[in-house]
Amino acid sequence: MSARHATRAVFAMCVLAFSLRAFAIDITVLPNEELQRRYQALTHEFRCMTCQNNTIADSPVGLASDLRRDVAELLTAGKSDDEIRAYMVQRYGNVILFTPPLVASTAWVWMFPVLAVFAGAIIGVVIVRRRSRLVATDDSIIEPEEASR
Amino acid sequence: MNRFLLPILVFAALAGVLYVGVKHSPDKSTMVSVLLGKPAPAFELPVLGDASRKFSSRQLAGRPWVMNVWGTWCVECRIEHEALLAIAHQDRVPIVGLNWRDEDAAALEWLSQLGNPYTVVAVDGDGRTAIDYGVYGAPETFFVDANGLVQYRHVGAMTAEVWEREFASRLPHGGMP
Numbered sequence: 001m002s003a004r005h006a007t008r009a010v011f012a013m014c015v016l017a018f019s020l021r022a023f024a025i026d027i028t029v030l031p032n033e034e035l036q037r038r039y040q041a042l043t044h045e046f047r048c049m050t051c052q053n054n055t056i057a058d059s060p061v062g063l064a065s066d067l068r069r070d071v072a073e074l075l076t077a078g079k080s081d082d083e084i085r086a087y088m089v090q091r092y093g094n095v096i097l098f099t100p101p102l103v104a105s106t107a108w109v110w111m112f113p114v115l116a117v118f119a120g121a122i123i124g125v126v127i128v129r130r131r132s133r134l135v136a137t138d139d140s141i142i143e144p145e146e147a148s149r
Numbered sequence: 150m151n152r153f154l155l156p157i158l159v160f161a162a163l164a165g166v167l168y169v170g171v172k173h174s175p176d177k178s179t180m181v182s183v184l185l186g187k188p189a190p191a192f193e194l195p196v197l198g199d200a201s202r203k204f205s206s207r208q209l210a211g212r213p214w215v216m217n218v219w220g221t222w223c224v225e226c227r228i229e230h231e232a233l234l235a236i237a238h239q240d241r242v243p244i245v246g247l248n249w250r251d252e253d254a255a256a257l258e259w260l261s262q263l264g265n266p267y268t269v270v271a272v273d274g275d276g277r278t279a280i281d282y283g284v285y286g287a288p289e290t291f292f293v294d295a296n297g298l299v300q301y302r303h304v305g306a307m308t309a310e311v312w313e314r315e316f317a318s319r320l321p322h323g324g325m326p
Contacts (some may be wrong), residue, residue, distance in 0.1 A: 049285030062250050063285060066276040091283040093183040 026057065028072050035075050042071050042081060046088055047096050055098065182283055182291075182302035189216075189293040190281035197248055197270035198257055204245070204271045209293075213320060214243045216291040217267070217307070218279060220251040221259045223287040229306035230263050236312050237266035242320060246270035249279045249287055292316050 026043070030036045040057070046067060048059035056064040056071075067088070074084045088096045100106040184190075189206065196202040217233065219226040237244055246267035248256045253272060260270070273279055282291065283302075292301040292315070301315050 063276065063279075066250075066280060069275075070277075070280065090183070091280055092285070093180075093283070095180065 184299040189299045192278040194271035197272050204269050213294050216245045218247045218249050218284050218287050218289045220249045220287050221255040225306045226288045232307045233266035234264050243268040248272050250276050
């Protein structure tokens with residue numbers, strides 16, 4: 001692909017991405033910019049329980065719009081972000097949060113990547129060590145064609 | 150052989166984790182209500198067909214009751230309607246209908262055409278009571294015991310089997326009428 005084609009492709013993807021965004025128009029307006037910013041952030045944190053893999057910010061389902069309304073109302077009433085999260089969890093459980101909280105039942109979700117990286121590092125070290133030991137003990141003559149490579 | 154044993158074991162373990170994850174991903178029918186064992190949220194809503202009257206959940210304090218969340222826009226609700234009528238016919242427990250995000254005229258027409266299994270229908274036009282109950286899709290059916298605690302939530306169409314197993318069995322006189 002030429003550079004020009006690549007640029008066009010990227011441009012087309014951007015246009016597509018923005019046009020997709022346009023389907024999720026949320027016209028909620030809050031009294032000030034700070035509340036509006038928190039509203040945007042919070043509505044992207046909660047799962048639309050009906051469609052599961054959408055946030056309530058980008059779901060067209062009626063329940064999602066009801067939950068957005070609740071978020072807007074609670075923000076206007078002066079509730080903190082944590083109070084609004086608690087409001088949602090009290091009704092729908094932790095499953096409504098896209099980022100699971102660190103509690104006993106979800107600990108492995110948080111620990112697994114760390115453990116996996118450690119396990120990978122240990123395996124890597126073991127393999128490198130074993131191979132370097134092989135080189136040290138290998139006194140076979142290097143084949144001519146291999147040496148000439 | 151030994152060379153392949155560890156990778157195969159790791160692969161099997163990972164496949165196992167992913168299988169369990171996919172199997173138990175928040176599935177509509179397996180999500181357990183966080184309200185179980187907790188007091189049923191109180192509500193006061195207009196009565197369908199008579200907006201001047203209000204229905205308060207406190208009217209049912211001290212006795213078990215069932216709440217069925219429905220709407221005329223909900224296909225599964227139509228499927229479960231026959232079962233609800235049969236259950237209502239047994240007349241063992243009050244069934245409160247929560248008409249969720251619906252239009253009164255459509256709801257009244259539905260009941261006059263298909264029959265009315267409900268003791269009373271409360272109109273939850275803006276969906277606030279449904280949210281208090283953690284409803285995420287109709288139909289959902291809740292069992293509230295005589296102490297006002299939510300004891301069970303069924304997601305999806307009610308059937309005679311589900312009713313006997315999860316609802317009738319929780320009534321003071323047990324499974325059989």
